[in-house]
Amino acid sequence: MRLATYNVEWFSNLFNDAGRLMEDTHWSGRYDVKRFEQIEALGIVFNALDADGVMIIEAPDGHGKRDGVAALETFARKMGLRANRAVMGFVNDTQQEIAFLYDPDVMTVVHDPKGDPRFDQDYKIDLNTDAAPEKVQWSKPPLELAIETTNGTRLRLIGVHAKSKAPHGARSNSEAMRIAIQNRRKQLAQCIWLRERVDDHLDQGDDLVVLGDFNDGPGLDEYEKLFGRSGVEIVLGGNGELQLFDPHAEMMIGRTVGPFPVSARFWLEDQKRWLETLLDYVMVSPSLMDRAGGWRIWHPVDDPKIAAVPELAQALFTASDHFPVTVELDI
Numbered sequence: 001m002r003l004a005t006y007n008v009e010w011f012s013n014l015f016n017d018a019g020r021l022m023e024d025t026h027w028s029g030r031y032d033v034k035r036f037e038q039i040e041a042l043g044i045v046f047n048a049l050d051a052d053g054v055m056i057i058e059a060p061d062g063h064g065k066r067d068g069v070a071a072l073e074t075f076a077r078k079m080g081l082r083a084n085r086a087v088m089g090f091v092n093d094t095q096q097e098i099a100f101l102y103d104p105d106v107m108t109v110v111h112d113p114k115g116d117p118r119f120d121q122d123y124k125i126d127l128n129t130d131a132a133p134e135k136v137q138w139s140k141p142p143l144e145l146a147i148e149t150t151n152g153t154r155l156r157l158i159g160v161h162a163k164s165k166a167p168h169g170a171r172s173n174s175e176a177m178r179i180a181i182q183n184r185r186k187q188l189a190q191c192i193w194l195r196e197r198v199d200d201h202l203d204q205g206d207d208l209v210v211l212g213d214f215n216d217g218p219g220l221d222e223y224e225k226l227f228g229r230s231g232v233e234i235v236l237g238g239n240g241e242l243q244l245f246d247p248h249a250e251m252m253i254g255r256t257v258g259p260f261p262v263s264a265r266f267w268l269e270d271q272k273r274w275l276e277t278l279l280d281y282v283m284v285s286p287s288l289m290d291r292a293g294g295w296r297i298w299h300p301v302d303d304p305k306i307a308a309v310p311e312l313a314q315a316l317f318t319a320s321d322h323f324p325v326t327v328e329l330d331i
Contacts, residue, residue: 001053001106001107001149001331002052002053002327002329003052003209003211004055005054005057005159005324006045006280006322006325007057007213007321008059009321010028011042011060012029013028014028014035014039020074021039021075023035030320038319040318042320044311044319045312045315045324046076046079046081047080047081050082051326053083053102053103053107053109054101055212056098057161058161059097062097063091068088069087072086073085073086076101081101082105084103086099086102087100087102087110088100089141089144089145089159090119090120090141090143092139092140094140096161098159098161100143100145106150107148108147109147110145110146112146114197114200115200119138121137122137124136125189127185136186136193138163142160142161142212143157143158144197145158153331155207155208156209157209158210158211160212160214161215162216163183188229191235195241198235202285206285206287208287208288209284210283214232215279232249233249243286244286245292246281246284246295248263248295249278262277262299262323263277263279263297263299263323263325264278264279264322264323265317265323280322280325282295284329288331291330292329293327295326295327297323298326299323300314300316300317
């Protein structure tokens with residue numbers, strides 16, 4: 001079974017309120033990309049992935065008068081994907097849902113939230129070590145899925161879109177630092193909350209995959225030393241905890257030089273250059289280690305097999321500012 005995580009930038013902008021694709025020449029949410037161009041590129045990428053299940057980060061809007069599940073299933077039919085059934089969890093108000101697109105002939109999938117509090121509720125934690133717990137919320141509640149394959153194997157999936165640490169709205173350097181530290185605290189609190197849920201599943205012996213966009217990773221910013229560990233490292237576990245595994249995360253931990261895996265690419269307007277970084281992960285539980293392999297970041301340049309297919313390489317650049325990450329599971 002191939003599982004993927006894929007952050008599709010402004011997927012929602014490609015659909016009208018009825019969930020139909022708008023294959024026209026108007027601009028999409030992507031810079032200098034028209035809607036028909038992004039739709040065509042996404043069709044190429046999803047067909048090349050040929051995944052049994054894709055955790056879609058920034059999936060089409062699913063609240064109000066819009067139906068993100070119907071939009072994704074329309075897209076799947078249009079592109080002839082075998083992963084043509086969609087499920088969504090707790091919707092949010094950011095126009096960036098988390099959804100799972102899957103092959104119904106391979107698995108059955110149910111939204112199955114756990115825990116107290118659930119991810120759509122408040123979590124209390126002392127972020128400032130002032131003995132006064134603060135309320136933390138997910139702007140995009142993780143998607144918790146119970147999966148059963150056609151041969152009876154059961155699997156838990158948690159799709160994640162963690163809070164960005166970028167200091168949006170700052171009007172000075174000092175304000176940018178204050179906002180960045182505040183956002184980092186919230187992001188780490190979310191990851192502590194998520195790790196508690198991971199521990200619950202590992203304690204029960206569940207086969208578990210945690211995948212998505214963490215907006216974070218080992219060595220990603222200068223505030224990591226201030227807080228000790230990145231959010232990704234918290235979710236992976238350590239210090240005697242049962243650990244999740246992602247080989248790309250392992251490559252980053254403790255390294256300051258050398259080649260790094262890359263899953264996202266952003267244009268820095270003030271510096272007139274591209275920033276490439278690792279934000280997307282597929283983490284598996286210890287119980288799946290012997291049955292998991294073939295992790296792959298579908299980078300259009302770094303992956304030589306993709307670079308050798310110009311149409312696919314260009315589609316990956318056009319489709320999103322993130323690249324898919326896949327894993328092969330023998331289940």
